[in-house]
Amino acid sequence: MDIVYTIWLRNVKRYLRSKSRIVGSLGMPLFFMLVLGFGLNSIVRIPGMEEGYLEFIIPGIVAMSVLFTSVFSGIQIIWDKQFGFLKETLVAPVSRLEIMIGQTLGGATTAVIQGLILMVFALFIGLQPAGITGFLVAVGFMALIGVTFTAFGIAIASRMEDMHGFQLIMNFVIFPIFGLSGALFPINSLPGWLRPLTLADPLTYGVEGIRYGLSGTAQVHPLASLAVMAACAVLMTVAGAYLFRKIQT
Amino acid sequence: MQAIDARNLTKSFGDLVAVDGISFSIASGEIFGLLGPNGAGKTTTISMLSTMQKPTSGTATVNGHDVVTREDDVRKSIGIVFQDQSLDEELTAYENMDFHGRLYRIGGEERRRRIGELLALVGLADRKDDLVKTYSGGMRRRLEIARGLLHEPKVLFLDEPTLGLDPQTRNHLWEYIARLNNEKGITIILTTHYMEEADRLCDRIAIVDRGTIVALDTAENLKHSIGGDVVTITSPDPDKIADLLTAPWVSGIERHDGSVTVRLQEADRHIPGIVTAIHQSGIGINSLSVRKPTLEDVFLHYTGKTIRDEEADGKETIRMFQRARRR
Numbered sequence: 001m002d003i004v005y006t007i008w009l010r011n012v013k014r015y016l017r018s019k020s021r022i023v024g025s026l027g028m029p030l031f032f033m034l035v036l037g038f039g040l041n042s043i044v045r046i047p048g049m050e051e052g053y054l055e056f057i058i059p060g061i062v063a064m065s066v067l068f069t070s071v072f073s074g075i076q077i078i079w080d081k082q083f084g085f086l087k088e089t090l091v092a093p094v095s096r097l098e099i100m101i102g103q104t105l106g107g108a109t110t111a112v113i114q115g116l117i118l119m120v121f122a123l124f125i126g127l128q129p130a131g132i133t134g135f136l137v138a139v140g141f142m143a144l145i146g147v148t149f150t151a152f153g154i155a156i157a158s159r160m161e162d163m164h165g166f167q168l169i170m171n172f173v174i175f176p177i178f179g180l181s182g183a184l185f186p187i188n189s190l191p192g193w194l195r196p197l198t199l200a201d202p203l204t205y206g207v208e209g210i211r212y213g214l215s216g217t218a219q220v221h222p223l224a225s226l227a228v229m230a231a232c233a234v235l236m237t238v239a240g241a242y243l244f245r246k247i248q249t
Numbered sequence: 250m251q252a253i254d255a256r257n258l259t260k261s262f263g264d265l266v267a268v269d270g271i272s273f274s275i276a277s278g279e280i281f282g283l284l285g286p287n288g289a290g291k292t293t294t295i296s297m298l299s300t301m302q303k304p305t306s307g308t309a310t311v312n313g314h315d316v317v318t319r320e321d322d323v324r325k326s327i328g329i330v331f332q333d334q335s336l337d338e339e340l341t342a343y344e345n346m347d348f349h350g351r352l353y354r355i356g357g358e359e360r361r362r363r364i365g366e367l368l369a370l371v372g373l374a375d376r377k378d379d380l381v382k383t384y385s386g387g388m389r390r391r392l393e394i395a396r397g398l399l400h401e402p403k404v405l406f407l408d409e410p411t412l413g414l415d416p417q418t419r420n421h422l423w424e425y426i427a428r429l430n431n432e433k434g435i436t437i438i439l440t441t442h443y444m445e446e447a448d449r450l451c452d453r454i455a456i457v458d459r460g461t462i463v464a465l466d467t468a469e470n471l472k473h474s475i476g477g478d479v480v481t482i483t484s485p486d487p488d489k490i491a492d493l494l495t496a497p498w499v500s501g502i503e504r505h506d507g508s509v510t511v512r513l514q515e516a517d518r519h520i521p522g523i524v525t526a527i528h529q530s531g532i533g534i535n536s537l538s539v540r541k542p543t544l545e546d547v548f549l550h551y552t553g554k555t556i557r558d559e560e561a562d563g564k565e566t567i568r569m570f571q572r573a574r575r576r
């Protein structure tokens with residue numbers, strides 16, 4: 001536990017220290033929230049929902065921010081590799097599993113903080129706080145998304161030599177995961193052929209879970225979302241730990 | 250007890266045999282040097298001994314623990330300063346030390362005390378709360394050495410500890426390394442390109458070339474082993490001089506551009522004879538010098554290169570440059 005905490009602490013310290021990264025990665029989600037939210041608010045009606053489009057996408061954008069931050073945190077291992085710091089960790093008498101779990105929890109923590117900052121912004125543009133329980137449910141789902149995708153980032157980073165492949169992963173894995181999830185549109189309104197893809201996308205359940213927490217309604221039962229997200233978090237952590245065990249400096 | 254015992258240690262990367270069946274042992278409390286040109290396999294050897302890479306074949310023990318089957322015991326008993334920097338630049342010096350101390354499970358009070366002591370020892374106490382990215386190369390190196398000592402290892406690996414440091418800092422570090430060895434009895438294995446460093450610090454030196462140990466002994470014995478004094482003659486016609494000196498007491502001749510290096514025992518007795526012989530053949534002499542062999546001569550003898558040739562190939566400079574650019 002000490003070791004996990006040590007690694008976690010380093011990740012969180014680095015994150016809190018990099019003001020430009022915090023501000024920088026708020027840019028895109030805020031942009032989405034403002035442009036899509038306000039731009040489409042008056043013309044888009046979500047069937048069967050009271051609130052406008054803006055309220056609808058806030059959980060989706062929070063999930064997006066958590067997704068990007070966590071993948072990025074996981075991938076950062078490549079920098080540790082390039083800057084040599086990874087060697088310092090790997091030569092210590094600690095197990096790779098402890099290192100990996102510390103990294104995962106550290107990445108998930110920073111991702112949740114990032115999501116929380118965004119939620120605070122959202123309060124100013126129309127998010128109606130739905131009570132403390134709902135808020136905690138939302139944070140819980142953010143944490144699960146964070147763990148899943150930090151572990152995913154670590155798995156990728158364990159196999160990559162440098163950052164060249166990063167763009168590829170972003171364009172062909174992360175953006176589709178975001179786009180196919182129900183972050184920007186209700187899953188019921190999808191054409192039939194796209195539905196299976198959306199339902200196979202783990203982020204869909206994360207978004208639905210956060211949405212349930214923040215607005216009290218969701219298209220997927222919250223317990224089903226919880227079961228899927230928790231399973232993904234465990235599976236990704238196992239896969240990440242397996243690949244990280246073989247990492248070469 | 251032997252601090253390190255390597256038996257036929259081998260590491261291949263595909264077709265390339267980086268370390269080719271080397272065997273040696275290092276006694277507890279010894280300072281042992283690995284000296285060799287770029288790509289000789291020094292870092293790879295250290296990587297295997299420090300459990301960072303698995304040997305392709307062969308075995309090694311560190312403090313009695315096998316490097317493959319008892320990884321964790323080896324890791325607990327060693328400290329290492331890698332050739333390339335391995336600090337977190339976004340953390341302060343103190344935080345880097347603290348991270349290390351926690352990884353090695355040193356308790357809070359003890360950890361703070363040792364970090365304070367070590368940072369003072371390497372002269373960084375007053376900069377301990379500055380981010381490492383604001384440090385100079387020498388300060389970083391000193392911090393890494395302090396960090397490697399935090400968990401009081403029995404064996405310390407130093408891979409080119411003074412690379413890129415100014416002479417003053419280098420001297421300072423040498424004194425410090427010698428003191429560590431003296432006062433705490435820490436066994437030290439260091440790799441270096443600096444002859445002077447190996448000569449001054451090491452009890453024994455292994456000269457490594459192309460993955461094998463080509464010579465292993467004390468600096469004194471190594472210098473003896475190459476056949477006495479060194480006479481360097483510069484001349485417009487060095488080849489003819491080399492052909493001329495065939496006497497049995499000449500133990501070695503090397504031709505260079507514009508000069509020839511002759512090795513022989515008791516040079517002072519033979520010099521008059523050599524000069525006369527050259528003179529009689531009508532060959533000119535520009536200059537002639539006699540000196541005791543240095544470690545550089547030993548290196549040249551065993552690896553066929555001078556360390557200067559090697560520096561000229563620029564690998565070291567490129568490496569430093571790449572590192573600087575990454576920051």
Ligand SMILES: Nc1ncnc2c1ncn2[C@@H]1O[C@H](COP(=O)(O)OP(=O)(O)OP(=O)(O)O)[C@@H](O)[C@H]1O
Pocket residue numbers: 262265266267285286287288289290291292293294332
């Ligand atoms: N991970 C690797 N993959 C492939 N080849 C490698 C790897 N590591 C080292 N080598 C090769 O093994 C040989 C020995 O390298 P090593 O780093 O041990 O040399 P060295 O003696 O430390 O040299 P230097 O003085 O430049 O640090 C070199 O030819 C190098 O290219």
Ligand SMILES: [Mg+2]
Pocket residue numbers: 291292293332408
């Ligand atoms: Mg090396």
